[in-house]
Amino acid sequence: RKHYSYIYKSTGDIKHNLLLSTKPYRKIKKNGKGLVIKNVKLSKHPNPKSSKDVYLMTRRYQDNVNAFGDVKKNWQFHPYDRLKVKKVKKGKWK
16 A cells, blocks of 8 residues: 555454545545545654654555555554544544
């Protein structure tokens, strides 16, 4: 994938993850129609070395283990962002 991902669960060779983006929305096509889906803005970038604005995509992904390169370490979500991440993981973000 082109985006950084936050892996929150691992089941065998399948990794459950959320994607991070620098764009406030994403465009998809569904049933021949173009839809614009808003991403969730985070208070702070989880990478301590970056100061860019970052957004969390509201879709949950499942990828094979070999779809990931090096896993980013010592990234931490801001306490305000943890609740947002938790809601997206459970599929309750509106």
